[in-house]
Amino acid sequence: MDxxxxxxxxxxxxxxxxxxxxxxxxxxxxxxxxxxxHTGIVVHGEEFFFSGSGINSCPPSGTVLGDPLSIVNLGSTEVTPDIFTEHLNSLSESTYRGDKYNLLEHNCNTFSNEVAQFLTGKKIPSYITDLPAEILATPFGAALHPLLGAVIVNPGGNNVTGQP
Structure with a gap:
């Protein structure tokens, strides 16, 4: 019986x-x-997130950011740890290499949204994914766009693939 x-x-x-x-x-x-x-996906006893150093993991709440402000239950997945690791390795070689990080357009929240959909079929809350567009729609945000695009967030953790 399976x-x-x-x-x-x-x-x-x-x-x-x-x-x-x-x-x-x-x-x-x-x-x-x-x-x-900043968001991370917690599954299989680890927290996974994307930063300027690529895809990282740590124990839940194990970054310099400490405890999360809130936790959203996204449901459950049948994806095993091995299949998930393979998926992360694939992402880290293409879409989520560290040099692809951009604070406004391709960040931890982009990663969390994609991984959430892979694992559960659900997206993360839109108030998170819509935030960059909300900021850029203001005159001050538009003026800061060149500066903000160059900012790299790296809360720590261990690089999942061992790549810098």
Missing amino acids: QTVCYPVKLYIYDLSRGMARQLSPLMLGKQLDGIW
Whole structure:
């Protein structure tokens, strides 16, 4: 008898601004932002995320960011650890190499969204994925676009593929 094993999948959400976005966004952007989001997918006992060094993992809440601001239960997956590792290795050689990181267009949230869909068929909340467009739609955000595009976020963890 074949027994299917399901593994829980969670989205860990961190505010990179540590509350500053909520305080300063009305003044700087003319609109309220609740945070500047960094996300990671927790599955198989590890937290996986994309940064300027590529795809990384650590124990849940194991980055310098500490505990997440919130956790979203994305459901469960039947994808085994081995198949998931193969998938991550494939992504790390193409779409999610460290040199492909861009804070506004191809970041940790892009990665979390793609991995969530691979594992569960569900997307991460749109308030996270829509944030860069929201910021760029403001005059201040548009003026900062060249600077923000060059910023690299790297909260730590271990590179999944061993590539720099």
